[in-house]
Amino acid sequence: MASATHLFPIRHDAIPSLLQKYGIVPTTQRIEIAATLLCERQHLSADQVLKRLTEHGVSVSKATVYNTLGLFAERSLVRQVIVDPAKVFYDSNTEPHHHVYNVDDGTLIDIDTANMCLEQIPYPPRGTFVETVDIVIRIRNTV
Numbered sequence: 001m002a003s004a005t006h007l008f009p010i011r012h013d014a015i016p017s018l019l020q021k022y023g024i025v026p027t028t029q030r031i032e033i034a035a036t037l038l039c040e041r042q043h044l045s046a047d048q049v050l051k052r053l054t055e056h057g058v059s060v061s062k063a064t065v066y067n068t069l070g071l072f073a074e075r076s077l078v079r080q081v082i083v084d085p086a087k088v089f090y091d092s093n094t095e096p097h098h099h100v101y102n103v104d105d106g107t108l109i110d111i112d113t114a115n116m117c118l119e120q121i122p123y124p125p126r127g128t129f130v131e132t133v134d135i136v137i138r139i140r141n142t143v
């Protein structure tokens with residue numbers, strides 16, 4: 001399996017081989033969906049990916065966008081960030097990091113792990129280990 005870190009920006013012509021590295025067959029629609037999300041470090045919902053594809057004249061169904069992003073997350077090409085059960089983002093940055101989510105305007109911002117110190121977390125249950133820690137800090141506007 002491929003390394004979890006991408007070097008941005010990822011050029012469109014590099015997408016097919018990148019998909020193959022993650023064990024994903026690079027169909028035309030998958031290439032377009034990957035190119036939309038992976039062109040920069042960003043967080044997009046499936047609906048936002050669909051909107052951008054439509055704006056660029058790419059014809060793809062909502063079901064295909066949802067299924068393809070789910071496949072990308074399953075293969076660790078992108079990271080799924082679930083800020084609440086009704087709001088899922090796909091993150092082109094797969095390096096370990098945390099997030100600040102603004103509940104009022106829906107924006108999601110990265111926090112580098114180096115900028116957050118976790119003094120103590122509970123011991124995991126016997127026979128398990130901590131694989132990752134993902135924190136979402138939810139904020140609201142004061143005005």
Ligand SMILES: [Zn+2]
Nearest residue numbers: 091093099110
């Ligand atoms: Zn992120």
